[in-house]
Amino acid sequence: MDLHLEHVTLVYPDGESTLTAVDDVSLTVPAGTTTALLGPSGAGKSSLLAVAAGLTAPSWGQVRIGESVVFEPTTSVADATRVRRDRIGMVFQAPQLLGSLTALEQLELHAHLRGEKPASLRDRSLELLDAVGVVDHAAKRPAQLSGGQRQRIAIARALVGEPDVLLVDEPTSALDHERGVQVVELITGLARSTGAATVLVSHDSSTLASVDATVQMVDARLDSV
Amino acid sequence: MFVALRDLKNARGRFVLMSVVIILITFLVTFLSSLTAGLARESTSAVTDLPSDHLAFSMPSADDSPEFTASRVTADQWTGWEDVDGVESADPLGVATTRAESASTTAGVTALGVEPGSGLVPGGDVASGEVVLTPGAAADLDAEVGDAVTMGGSDLTVAAVVDADESFSHSPVVWTTLDDWQAIGARGATGESDGPVASVVALSSSGTDAFATADADLGTTTVTTSDARSAVPSFAGENLSLTTMQLFLLVISALVVGAFFTVWTISRSADIAVLKALGASTPYLLKDALGQAALVLTGGVAVGTGLTVPGAAVLPAAVPVSVSWSTTLVPAVALVVLGLVGAAVSVARITRVDPHAALAAH
Ligand SMILES: Nc1ncnc2c1ncn2[C@@H]1O[C@H](COP(=O)(O)OP(=O)(O)OP(=O)(O)O)[C@@H](O)[C@H]1O
Ligand SMILES: [Mg+2]
Numbered sequence: 369m370d371l372h373l374e375h376v377t378l379v380y381p382d383g384e385s386t387l388t389a390v391d392d393v394s395l396t397v398p399a400g401t402t403t404a405l406l407g408p409s410g411a412g413k414s415s416l417l418a419v420a421a422g423l424t425a426p427s428w429g430q431v432r433i434g435e436s437v438v439f440e441p442t443t444s445v446a447d448a449t450r451v452r453r454d455r456i457g458m459v460f461q462a463p464q465l466l467g468s469l470t471a472l473e474q475l476e477l478h479a480h481l482r483g484e485k486p487a488s489l490r491d492r493s494l495e496l497l498d499a500v501g502v503v504d505h506a507a508k509r510p511a512q513l514s515g516g517q518r519q520r521i522a523i524a525r526a527l528v529g530e531p532d533v534l535l536v537d538e539p540t541s542a543l544d545h546e547r548g549v550q551v552v553e554l555i556t557g558l559a560r561s562t563g564a565a566t567v568l569v570s571h572d573s574s575t576l577a578s579v580d581a582t583v584q585m586v587d588a589r590l591d592s593v
Numbered sequence: 594m595f596v597a598l599r600d601l602k603n604a605r606g607r608f609v610l611m612s613v614v615i616i617l618i619t620f621l622v623t624f625l626s627s628l629t630a631g632l633a634r635e636s637t638s639a640v641t642d643l644p645s646d647h648l649a650f651s652m653p654s655a656d657d658s659p660e661f662t663a664s665r666v667t668a669d670q671w672t673g674w675e676d677v678d679g680v681e682s683a684d685p686l687g688v689a690t691t692r693a694e695s696a697s698t699t700a701g702v703t704a705l706g707v708e709p710g711s712g713l714v715p716g717g718d719v720a721s722g723e724v725v726l727t728p729g730a731a732a733d734l735d736a737e738v739g740d741a742v743t744m745g746g747s748d749l750t751v752a753a754v755v756d757a758d759e760s761f762s763h764s765p766v767v768w769t770t771l772d773d774w775q776a777i778g779a780r781g782a783t784g785e786s787d788g789p790v791a792s793v794v795a796l797s798s799s800g801t802d803a804f805a806t807a808d809a810d811l812g813t814t815t816v817t818t819s820d821a822r823s824a825v826p827s828f829a830g831e832n833l834s835l836t837t838m839q840l841f842l843l844v845i846s847a848l849v850v851g852a853f854f855t856v857w858t859i860s861r862s863a864d865i866a867v868l869k870a871l872g873a874s875t876p877y878l879l880k881d882a883l884g885q886a887a888l889v890l891t892g893g894v895a896v897g898t899g900l901t902v903p904g905a906a907v908l909p910a911a912v913p914v915s916v917s918w919s920t921t922l923v924p925a926v927a928l929v930v931l932g933l934v935g936a937a938v939s940v941a942r943i944t945r946v947d948p949h950a951a952l953a954a955h
Binding site for chain 2 (some may be wrong): 414417418421423424445446449450452453454456458460461464466467468469473477478480481486509525529537
């Protein structure tokens with residue numbers, strides 16, 4: 369299903385005044401495609417991603433997945449959390465794996481969050497770990513893995529719930545150029561094969577050869593390129 | 594508890610440390626509560642084991658609260674009580690702590706003066722010139738049946754050692770007749786009459802509401818046998834200070850548990866933000882965290898309570914601990930409940946963790 373951001377605006381309180389981090393942004397990401405979001409530091413990329421993920425309710429505007437409006441200014445935290453669990457996958461700038469879980473359990477956790485048996489996701493989890501190339505490390509905890517392996521597990525975790533939308537914040541910032549290219553290719557490939565509408569925030573346009581579209585964000589606004 | 598159980602295992606050092614603290618506090622609380630019960634029994638079993646349901650005191654001034662050492666009843670008063678409706682029996686009971694001498698040694702005992710045939714001597718009776726000992730008194734005096742025991746200048750013969758471990762104000766009980774007891778415990782002759790006196794009247798009643806009227810008529814103060822425990826000189830002070838200690842320990846344990854889980858929750862707030870970002874609801878996270886706290890608490894409390902029984906067994910007999918369900922299970926449940934309250938207050942900060950934080954790099 370396509371992801372639609374419609375006139376999304378996000379205003380933070382900033383002392384006495386306010387700070388507009390996202391200013392009337394509209395963007396459509398078709399299912400199975402990856403749109404890269406570029407822009408200087410402080411432009412509002414992470415803020416836009418936070419709204420798209422329902423981590424913050426937009427001040428104005430709305431987020432749609434397919435035909436259904438999922439986030440708008442009045443959306444409750446509980447509703448947003450449920451949408452995130454059921455329809456959205458996220459990859460954070462740092463892998464943000466849970467220290468006490470093995471690689472496989474990081475993925476199986478998703479079933480537990482839904483109130484299902486963790487083992488019900490075992491096959492899919494192993495498949496995904498295989499797809500990102502770390503299935504041999506399924507029984508290891510994050511402390512026993514390299515940064516790149518953790519990043520791959522984080523990508524697999526984002527996709528284990530078969531999300532309609534995949535949101536990725538700066539996945540390459542800690543990697544060298546070649547690895548960065550590989551990771552972006554991995555994400556775009558998985559987006560295509562799983563049909564997830566994907567937004568990928570990046571600083572580094574040189575790694576983005578495999579994405580379907582690129583948009584630029586400057587001063588809280590979107591410039592198409 | 595998918596994450597909580599794995600966190601327990603992964604951070605077992607911290608949780609073992611916390612469990613040891615809970616175990617020690619639990620042991621201390623249950624042990625103290627057993628000691629309180631044991632000391633209370635040593636202070637008051639002569640009163641609580643009476644077959645009577647009420648005791649009538651006669652204090653020097655009617656406003657005074659009942660006190661065994663100060664109370665003195667006369668024959669008029671106990672015969673008066675016999676005639677009260679609903680009172681089946683009213684027997685004088687003399688209570689006096691005194692020094693007893695046997696052939697080989699001396700010991701402090703509490704002499705209970707009873708009328709022969711009153712049934713106040715457990716499993717027996719006492720006749721003039723005789724004394725009946727509890728096992729504790731027999732041991733302290735190193736005396737057997739047939740031996741002579743001197744109390745308050747009277748020579749008495751040990752008639753029996755009954756199987757009732759009663760004591761009063763930490764001294765073992767012996768029984769004499771009320772007449773013999775006059776010499777030991779009577780606090781001088783009564784002003785108005787030269788008849789015998791006793792300390793209190795032991796009443797067996799069948800549900801009467803005439804106590805207040807009879808008290809007014811006869812100049813006595815009647816309380817239930819269980820309330821009469823506070824009339825034992827040593828009981829009130831001991832019981833209050835030990836109970837206060839236990840309450841403090843319960844509050845301290847709740848604070849310790851609360852402090853631990855506060856630090857623990859703060860240290861995993863980055864994980865909580867990630868879990869929320871992944872779609873974990875706040876109720877899910879609270880259940881996870883509280884389940885973990887409940888597991889640690891019940892485990893620690895169970896071990897600590899379990900340690901009380903062998904702990905009490907290795908103590909010298911002079912320490913009067915009395916381990917029972919009410920001295921172990923009740924404080925154990927209180928520890929778990931209060932600990933959970935402490936933990937609940939601490940993990941409540943989960944609700945305030947902003948999932949937005951997951952987007953920030955570590
Ligand atoms: N929680 C917040 N409260 C207030 N202001 C915020 C908050 N988060 C971000 N901002 C502000 O909003 C603006 C946009 O921040 P944002 O993190 O979205 O930028 P970004 O494009 O992701 O930058 P970078 O490339 O450095 O990650 C910045 O000026 C920032 O200071
Ligand atoms: Mg950012």
